[in-house]
Amino acid sequence: MISEEIEKMLLSKSIENVFKTMMGYEVSYSDNDEGGDISKHEHYTATIGFAGGWNGFVSITCSTDTAKFITSLLLGLDSTKVTCEDIRDAIGEVANMVGGRFKSLFSELQNSGKEVFKMSIPSVIQGIEYNIFAPADSGNTKVVVNVKDGKLVALLALQEDSNSK
Amino acid sequence: MEKHFSELIVNTTTTVFKSMVFMDVKEIEFEGKIDIPGKHVTAMVGFAGVYMGLTAIHCSIEFARKIGASMLQMDSSKLTNEDVRDALSEISNMIAGHFKAELAKMLDAEQQVFEQSVPSVISGEDYETHAIIDAPHYYAAFSTGKDIFYVELAMKKV
Numbered sequence: 001m002i003s004e005e006i007e008k009m010l011l012s013k014s015i016e017n018v019f020k021t022m023m024g025y026e027v028s029y030s031d032n033d034e035g036g037d038i039s040k041h042e043h044y045t046a047t048i049g050f051a052g053g054w055n056g057f058v059s060i061t062c063s064t065d066t067a068k069f070i071t072s073l074l075l076g077l078d079s080t081k082v083t084c085e086d087i088r089d090a091i092g093e094v095a096n097m098v099g100g101r102f103k104s105l106f107s108e109l110q111n112s113g114k115e116v117f118k119m120s121i122p123s124v125i126q127g128i129e130y131n132i133f134a135p136a137d138s139g140n141t142k143v144v145v146n147v148k149d150g151k152l153v154a155l156l157a158l159q160e161d162s163n164s165k
Numbered sequence: 166m167e168k169h170f171s172e173l174i175v176n177t178t179t180t181v182f183k184s185m186v187f188m189d190v191k192e193i194e195f196e197g198k199i200d201i202p203g204k205h206v207t208a209m210v211g212f213a214g215v216y217m218g219l220t221a222i223h224c225s226i227e228f229a230r231k232i233g234a235s236m237l238q239m240d241s242s243k244l245t246n247e248d249v250r251d252a253l254s255e256i257s258n259m260i261a262g263h264f265k266a267e268l269a270k271m272l273d274a275e276q277q278v279f280e281q282s283v284p285s286v287i288s289g290e291d292y293e294t295h296a297i298i299d300a301p302h303y304y305a306a307f308s309t310g311k312d313i314f315y316v317e318l319a320m321k322k323v
Contacts, residue, residue, distance in 0.1 A: 039289075046297075049211020049219065049282025057211060057285050092297035120211025120282055121218055121319060122297040130289025133250055138283050157283055 001160065002109075007141040010109070011058070011156050014101035015145055022097060023073040027145040027152070035144040035153040038063055044087060045125040045132055046095035050103070052117035056139075056158035058099045059132055060091065066150030067091050084126070092122035098154065135159075169271060171303050174220070174318045177263045178307060185259055186235045188309055195306040199223050199293070199315050206250070207287040207294055208257035212265070214279030218320030219296055220261045222253065226288070228312040229253045246288075254284035260316065 012029075019025045044067040047059040062070070064087070071090035072079035082090075099119050107116050125132070134140050134157030141156040175192050182190045206229045209221040224232075226249070233252035234241035244252075261281050269278050287294065296302060300321035307314050 045287075047209070047211075047285050049209075049213070049285075051211060051213045051280035051282045055281065055283045057282050059285065088295050089297065118213035118217070118280065120213045121321075123209060123211075123219055123221075124295045124297060125207075125287055125292055126295070127289060127292025130287055130292040133286045133288065135251070135254060135283050136247070157285070159283060161280075 002158075004139060004141050006109070007139065007156055007158065008143055010102055010105045011098075011141060011143045011154055012145075013105060014098045015060075015143065015152070015154055017101050018094060018097045019147075023070070025073055025147070027147055029145060033144040033151070035061075035142070035151045038151065038153065039129055039131055042126070042128050043067070044091050046091040046122050047125075047132070048095045048099040048122045049120035050099065050117040050158065051120060052161070053114060054106075054117045054158055054160050056117075056156065057134070058095065058102060058157075059155045060095050060098060060152055061132065061155070062091070062147065062152045063150050066147050066152060069148050069150070070094060070152075088124040088126065092124050095122050102156070170301075170318065170320065171305070173264060173267050173271065174260075174303055174316055175305050177260055177267055178305065178316045181256065181259045181263055182307075186232050186256065188235060190307040190309050190314075193306050193308045193313070195304045195315070199304070199317075201225050201313075201315075204288070204290050206253055208250075208253040208284050209287070209294070210257045210261040210284045211282035212261060212279040213282075214277060215274070215323060216268070216279050216320050217323055218298060218300075218318065220257065220264060221294065221296075221317040222257050222260060222314060223294075223317065224253070224314035225312065228309075228314055231312070232256060250286045250288065254286055257284045264318070
């Protein structure tokens with residue numbers, strides 16, 4: 001069991017690191033930011049599952065405009081020219097990288113010498129008026145960062161596998 | 166092999182529904198896309214190991230409520246939205262778990278073929294999901310007589 005505070009810190013560091021090293025972009029934070037109501041307009045969510053000694057998933061959600069901006073940064077394309085497929089590939093890859101960075105930081109923290117979890121494949125959700133939920137007993141740690149004029153909301157669900165305890 | 170994966174996901178789904186939801190479901194022809202009008206819900210379970218991928222179940226919110234009522238032996242009008250999400254999560258978990266066991270038998274594998282993540286549930290009116298994988302993707306459609314639902318498998322060997 002790790003505290004929500006530590007989960008938040010690891011998740012924030014993972015996002016900051018991926019944006020800085022892979023896209024050359026520094027994300028920023030606003031105090032007490034809940035992320036607003038992205039779900040009222042078209043938006044994207046990318047999730048990646050964790051399976052092993054610890055189980056869970058990480059998801060990132062942002063508006064279409066923010067997703068286009070991220071895609072243009074990652075793929076080096078003009079944001080007006082990116083296709084839906086480019087966006088899906090890019091934010092799926094960002095979720096994959098955030099999950100991978102989180103795994104690495106979490107492994108260092110656990111310092112057990114065992115692999116903490118393996119990662120599944122990314123899945124991308126695209127639409128309006130939808131929400132994503134994690135099981136109540138797996139925590140629901142949320143981190144919100146500012147990306148250009150929009151927000152990116154990351155959700156972490158994590159629980160230790162009952163057979164590994 | 167691909168035909169076997171398809172068959173496995175169909176057999177797994179019918180078995181889980183019969184034994185856990187007490188419903189007989191029948192495979193029907195998948196017409197190329199997931200088509201659920203109105204509010205719907207998706208429960209996804211990722212997996213990783215010798216194989217990596219995900220399984221997902223997609224259905225209407227009304228059908229998810231019927232699943233919850235049957236599994237929890239409760240009047241569907243008394244279920245909260247959280248009860249419904251939990252029930253569908255549990256079904257997606259069982260489909261992935263049963264599929265894992267059947268896949269291991271089929272491959273005569275001595276070790277686990279994969280481990281499962283916790284389920285994520287998506288609920289809303291107007292959305293679509295895409296598994297990002299460079300490998301075949303399998304969909305199966307099922308009917309209970311009144312309701313239609315879909316099960317998806319995206320998987321590749323590592």
